[in-house]
Amino acid sequence: MRFTLCLILAAFLGIQPALAEDPAGDPVDQLSQLLPNTTIDGFGPTPIPGLFEVTAGDQIFYFSPTGHLVFGEIWTKDGRSLTAERREQVIAEKIKRLPLQKSLTIGNGPHQVIEFTDPDCPFCRKVDAFFANRSDVTRHVFFYPIAGLHPKAAPKARYILCSDDRERAMREVYAGAWDSEALPPLANGCQETLLDEHLQLGGMLGVRGTPTIWVDGTAIKGADLAAIAALLDQPSKQ
Template sequence: MKTANNKKLMVGGLMMVIMTAAGFSMANENLRTEKDALMKTFPNLKMDGFRESPLKGLYEITAGDQVFYFSPEGYLFFGELWTKDGKNLTAEMREKVATERINSLPLDKALKVGNGPKKVIEFTDPDCPYCRKVDGYLAKRTDVTRYIYFVPLRRIHPDAEKKARYILSQSDRNKAFHDVFTGQLDGKPISIAEDAQQQQLEEMEKIAAGIGIRGTPALWIEGAHVNGADIQLISRLLDEGKEVSKPQSH
């Protein structure tokens, strides 16, 4: 009797595996079909990813830092998907894509500050008050290594670009970084060559644009994203490794 029951269980389990595999195969085939339809309709479209979206009948496309949608009827949709609970699904996907790209960032292009065991990646503006608030906290910690990319927001901080290039052009960059971010150079003339470190700054800004940085500060702490000067969250991630969300940026 036990043998018969065992055989039934084995057969039932095998059928479930076969049905599941068939389901996955059909889903993949449908995805390929819709992707082919997309490329026929928009042959010049460059994309990094194509998948089903949370909304049935729409497919999600990722391209660089952009997330948009395709309808099998032949339309592209640029906008945000929101749930009834107020969750922005498009923003969540953008953040997920950015976090994945963080792992392949060229850290040799960043300004390195500190030698601690915990890695912090920062996108910052020398004149952003929230960035300075973050620096004031991180500068007191000895357990972090900071990889800093400058993203001067020129329209609201007209001196930020020159300050970033000043830091990058100094022989002691860490001291220059400290002097700028503690306000010691505010309101003072900064004497540097017109094109000093322009190429390195442009490389930093290109890296930031590639992962969709639109405001500062933006940080990744041991792989977890912090958008803004949320000192409590930063402290928690460094001390406990737990992620929460989501504050101010400027």
């Protein structure tokens, strides 16, 4: 099968003479020389001879032992993005390792839902109202307030996480109860760092906006209620 490499950005880096003179050397060692401060999570071959796939955090890029880094996507001749498919696989593995005990868990239905949500995002509130009417889901809610868009969202997320009854507090916030009033003081001994952990987990998964949702492991972009309902109408994967 022929493959086309779509280059969004290619960085042609200067390489050490030893690297150039030994193209048959260990490519992992060569990459480490080029990117000594980058944590490499995965490294493997691609269908293109001499080009290796690199995963680092939420990024996938490519490396050639000639000293080149390529940031872009590999497409097949029939229009499949191998990069996108691989990215979904990487994220799916990370989702399996999410510490769900750190989430706000709501419900006990057979369908497993993971949400990254912003308390002041209108689309997130729309999704919350949708799930509130479903009894067939277990929701694992992580808060991901986007300060640039919703400067009051982070305090609301902390209020929810610091409440004795987090589910009730979330209902209040997402119903708009504190949109025009000052939030109550946080509960004594509250671990405010939990929100920071939620933000770090969202960054690990490459969350860029809210709502970001997975239903039984399938990603949903935005508040696509029809797509969510279609997945929930299928048998659960439990």
